Structures are given as structure tokens and as C-alpha cells.
Amino acid sequence: xxxxxxxxxxxxxxxxxxxxxxxxxxxxxxxxxxxxxxxxxxxxxxxxxxxxxxxxxxxxxxxxxxxxxxxxxxxxxxxxxxxxxxxxxxxxxxxxxxxxxxxxxxxxxxxxxxx
Amino acid sequence: xxxxxxxxxxxxxxxxxxxxxxxxxxxxxxxxxxxxxxxxxxxxxxxxxxxxxxxxxxxxxxxxxxxxxxxxxxxxxxxxxxxxxxxxxxxxxxxxxxxxxxxxxxxxxxxxxx
Numbered sequence: 001x002x003x004x005x006x007x008x009x010x011x012x013x014x015x016x017x018x019x020x021x022x023x024x025x026x027x028x029x030x031x032x033x034x035x036x037x038x039x040x041x042x043x044x045x046x047x048x049x050x051x052x053x054x055x056x057x058x059x060x061x062x063x064x065x066x067x068x069x070x071x072x073x074x075x076x077x078x079x080x081x082x083x084x085x086x087x088x089x090x091x092x093x094x095x096x097x098x099x100x101x102x103x104x105x106x107x108x109x110x111x112x113x114x115x
Numbered sequence: 116x117x118x119x120x121x122x123x124x125x126x127x128x129x130x131x132x133x134x135x136x137x138x139x140x141x142x143x144x145x146x147x148x149x150x151x152x153x154x155x156x157x158x159x160x161x162x163x164x165x166x167x168x169x170x171x172x173x174x175x176x177x178x179x180x181x182x183x184x185x186x187x188x189x190x191x192x193x194x195x196x197x198x199x200x201x202x203x204x205x206x207x208x209x210x211x212x213x214x215x216x217x218x219x220x221x222x223x224x225x226x227x228x229x
Binding site: 091108 | 147149151157158159160161164205209215216217219220221222
């Protein structure tokens, strides 16, 4: 299995631009998680989906952030408009169906820099 | 709801020395406990987990952690560290039978010096 795939790996953009981060979970997994990691705040859960349905978006910072999961193999996290304080590493993780516990498998992350 | 406290943000040690990374959690329900490791410029990888049964769990690379319910702790230990163990270590907790969310601590950066 290829693991969780994220693209792009690095993104540099200017303030005010729209940014779209992409994630392909492990095949067969039914839960998907978006995290943000910064030096100041550590690892924060933004939103998670189960069976393509958003279950908990309480971590989404504000309306500029939105996430979708149109099917079991693809999710996007969009920031519009982007701001310098959105600079961070964004991780996607997935977990499997039928597990008796909640091990999550992480992608390599997207390093976002907003100038 | 659950919470995790990792008391040490940075732990420097010399190669071949023992190390303990501390983790305490808070939860009103029974929990699953995890340690994840993040090497530089990589995503998080599961190091070991406690689900049930034996309170002492081990990883394939010599780390171990012990679940202590009375002290609500899940400290990570290794008797002799290598340079390659330099990484950031995250403790995480999940409530059994409920939300799939993992609640992570803020991480401990372990630096192993020669």
C-alpha cells in the first residue's frame, strides 16, 4: 500500500490567494483527519470525516477554511483567502474500518508558507 | 473529553544513556493510549499502543511504555538510546467506544548527542 498521499508537499503563496491541499487516504480506510502543526500550537485536529461525512469540524479556525470529502479516496482542505498566520504543516491521516482501536496513519504533510 | 500532558518539551541525552519521556492523561472513560514518533520533515508514525491486557507494551526498536491507571500515566522509556532516535515524540489518547478522535500532547523533542 502506498500509504496516505498528500499533495503538494510544499506550497508557497501570497496573502489573499486561495490554497487547496489534497489527500488520498489508504484504500479501505473509512475515517480521514486533517491536522495543522505549528511551533506555537503543536498538532491541532481541524476536522475529521467518517464514511465521507464530516463528524467534527470544531477545530476549523474560521470560515476561511473549508474541507470536503467527495468520495472515499479523496479529500481537500481549502483556505480562501490565505493569511500569513496560516503558514504551517498540514497533515492528513486515515484510519481503518473494523479496527478495535483508533490507530491513525499519517501522510508526509504539506508545508504551507503564506507570504 | 480527554487531554494529554507531556511535561518535557525537550530532552537532551547522550548516546547509550537511558531516557524516559513522560506522559499523563485525563479522561472520564477508559482509554486507548499511543506514542507516535515524528522524524525531521516527516509525518507521524505509530511507535506503540496500549489497548488492553498487559500494561507494559513494547516497540520493535527497543522502546517500551507502561500504562499506569492509578497515576494516569503512559511514560515512554528506552534503556539505551541511539543517535537515530533523535525525533519528536507525541503521546495520544482516545476514549474507548466513542469518538475516533486522538487527542495529542504537545510533543517532546528528544535529541541524542554523541
